[in-house]
Amino acid sequence: MHSVRSNRSGSSLATTGTSSTNKKAYTKQEQETELVLNQAECFEIALQAMDYLLDDHAEKGYTILSEKTQQVALNQKHYPPGSEMILTLATGVIQFLEATLGFEASMINKARETMSKAEDQATKAQNYNIKKNLVTSSYYPPGTEFKVTYTESCLLNALLMLFNESMMDSAKALYKLRKAYNNLQDLEKLITKAKIMQKRDNDLKGKANLTESANTTTT
Numbered sequence: 001m002h003s004v005r006s007n008r009s010g011s012s013l014a015t016t017g018t019s020s021t022n023k024k025a026y027t028k029q030e031q032e033t034e035l036v037l038n039q040a041e042c043f044e045i046a047l048q049a050m051d052y053l054l055d056d057h058a059e060k061g062y063t064i065l066s067e068k069t070q071q072v073a074l075n076q077k078h079y080p081p082g083s084e085m086i087l088t089l090a091t092g093v094i095q096f097l098e099a100t101l102g103f104e105a106s107m108i109n110k111a112r113e114t115m116s117k118a119e120d121q122a123t124k125a126q127n128y129n130i131k132k133n134l135v136t137s138s139y140y141p142p143g144t145e146f147k148v149t150y151t152e153s154c155l156l157n158a159l160l161m162l163f164n165e166s167m168m169d170s171a172k173a174l175y176k177l178r179k180a181y182n183n184l185q186d187l188e189k190l191i192t193k194a195k196i197m198q199k200r201d202n203d204l205k206g207k208a209n210l211t212e213s214a215n216t217t218t219t
Contacts, residue, residue: 035080036136042068042083046090053094065091080134082125082146089118089149096156099163108163115157122150139194147183154180 045068049061069087072079095111126146128134134142154176161173 032132032134034078035132036134038079039083039086039136042072042079042086046086049090049094053097058094058098061094062091065094080125080132081121081128085118085121085125085146085149088114088121089153092118092153092156096160099160103163108160112157112160115153115160118153119150119157122146122153126150137194139197140190144187144190147187151180151183151187154183 045064049065052058052061052064065087069084072083072087092111092114095107095114099107099111123146126143129136129143129146130141132142136142136145158173158176158180161169161176164170
């Protein structure tokens with residue numbers, strides 16, 4: 001009897017432990033999903049701001065980006081570092097376009113500051129997603145999207161630097177262009193690999209569908 005009770009007790013503890021572990025894992029997964037979805041929401045806001053810009057309502061774009069940035073700042077636990085970076089880059093793109101249209105020194109400098117900030121934030125966001133293993137794609141490794149945004153920030157910042165007649169800024173611009181070029185090469189490799197994986201998955205899915213269809217016909 002004592003032996004049976006001990007075994008039951010041990011089994012019960014094991015089950016409880018497993019349940020607790022699953023609950024923890026599920027909670028962690030929910031948290032990661034929330035972070036990814038909130039990050040995607042910031043991408044949506046950024047695209048909406050671009051639409052306002054194209055409709056000649058840049059101020060409305062600035063407004064929604066500013067409001068969302070404040071919201072992210074007040075709820076940092078629910079937003080990964082990439083969220084703020086996305087909003088910063090979108091703001092920088094609007095400033096870049098305004099700077100290139102007006103060639104005003106003040107606007108060029110303002111856009112440069114924003115792009116430099118976006119570069120730093122992109123690096124932090126990429127490292128964060130890699131460290132936390134925040135997966136946003138089945139075919140690309142964590143942080144890939146911020147490798148792209150970092151490259152865009154580098155390119156736009158380099159172009160702004162070339163607007164100045166300073167030799168120092170020109171040298172820095174060439175360095176940034178070199179970094180952007182190297183990143184684009186890395187991204188090209190990732191895209192090629194992703195296409196191969198996607199084709200393989202589609203082929204496997206196609207074979208599975210044919211097999212299922214054949215079995216259904218035979219039945």
